[in-house]
Amino acid sequence: MAKQDTFPVLETERLVLRALRLSDAPDVQRLVGAREVAATTLTIPHPYTTSMAEEWIGSHDERRERGEALHWAITRKQDGALLGVIGLELTDKHRRGELGYWVGVPYWRQGYCTEAARAVVRYAFETLELARLVAVHFAGNEASGRVMRKLGMTQEGVLRxxxxxxxxxxxLVCYGLLREEWQG
Ligand SMILES: CC(C)(COP(=O)(O)OP(=O)(O)OC[C@H]1O[C@@H](n2cnc3c(N)ncnc32)[C@H](O)[C@@H]1OP(=O)(O)O)[C@@H](O)C(=O)NCCC(=O)NCCS
Known part of the structure; x- marks a missing residue:
């Protein structure tokens, strides 16, 4: 997969997707600490402390340099507010990535996740040259399933x-998208 030396900042109409900084930890704690966000995610502990956020953000550079994962802060262009996080877990051997995301409750249903995810999918196929993207959501998480379908992903199965x-x-409901299916 194409190696990136500098962090890939991505820009969309309303958003800037940038690296997380340690100074984002209080915002991450406040947003991800909400029970509604933890409830439909697998790996977010609840309750969630600022030091957990710092430790997590602190791991990103090394994981990116090793080609294991990329995480972007979803920020609003207009005022720089941190809205959420989107990430790719990478499996280089199979040229595959797993997409994951959350958006803070005050920012739900404004199209931010879909807008951010479209940019990350483009980056994954065009720049990283991945062959396949996958994403999973808990059964009943309609919002996340909707985001996946809006990205053009196909439901491939359910892990009961x-x-x-x-x-x-x-x-767990599993979705996939192949590079040749991606509509841009
Ligand atoms: C899933 C999540 C990231 C969606 O973020 P968002 O920014 O609100 O998503 P968008 O605004 O881009 O919405 C995408 C679509 O989902 C729909 N949607 C949003 N919330 C919904 C809900 N609660 N129920 C049903 N549909 C919903 C939107 O209407 C939109 O569809 P539309 O364009 O046809 O109207 C957000 O709800 C979240 O962070 N949830 C908690 C964490 C989580 O579940 N992460 C994903 C783990 S797999």
Whole structure:
């Protein structure tokens, strides 16, 4: 996969997707600390502290340099506000990436996730030259499923009762998108 030496800042009509900085930790804590955001994600602990955010942000440079993962802060062009985070977990051997994202509750339903994700999908296929993108969501997370379909992803299957979240077994809905299917 094409190696990037500097962090790939991505720009869309309303957003700038940039690297997370340690100074973002309080905003990340405030937004990701909301129960509504933790409830439909697999890896976000709840409650969530600022030091967890710092540790997580602190791991990004090394993971990016190793070609393992890329994380972007989704920020609003107009005022620089941090709206959420979007990321790609990369499997170089198979030229594959897994897309993940969250947006803070005050910013839901304004098209921000879809706008950010479109830019990341473009970057994944055009610059990283990935062959395939996947994404998964908890059954019942209509918003995330809608984002995946708006990206042109196809539902490929359901992993039944695949994860344990807060004491409940949950189905994971799996989506995929191949480079040759991507409409730009
Ligand atoms: C999933 C999430 C990132 C969507 O962010 P968002 O910025 O609100 O998404 P968008 O505004 O781009 O909306 C995309 C589509 O989903 C729809 N949508 C948004 N929230 C919805 C909801 N609660 N129920 C049904 N549809 C919803 C929007 O209407 C839009 O569809 P449309 O263009 O046809 O109207 C956000 O809800 C979130 O962070 N949830 C908690 C964390 C999470 O679940 N992350 C994903 C893990 S797989």
């Amino acid at each position: 009762k695949h994860v344990l979240k807060w004491g409940q077994r949950i189905d």
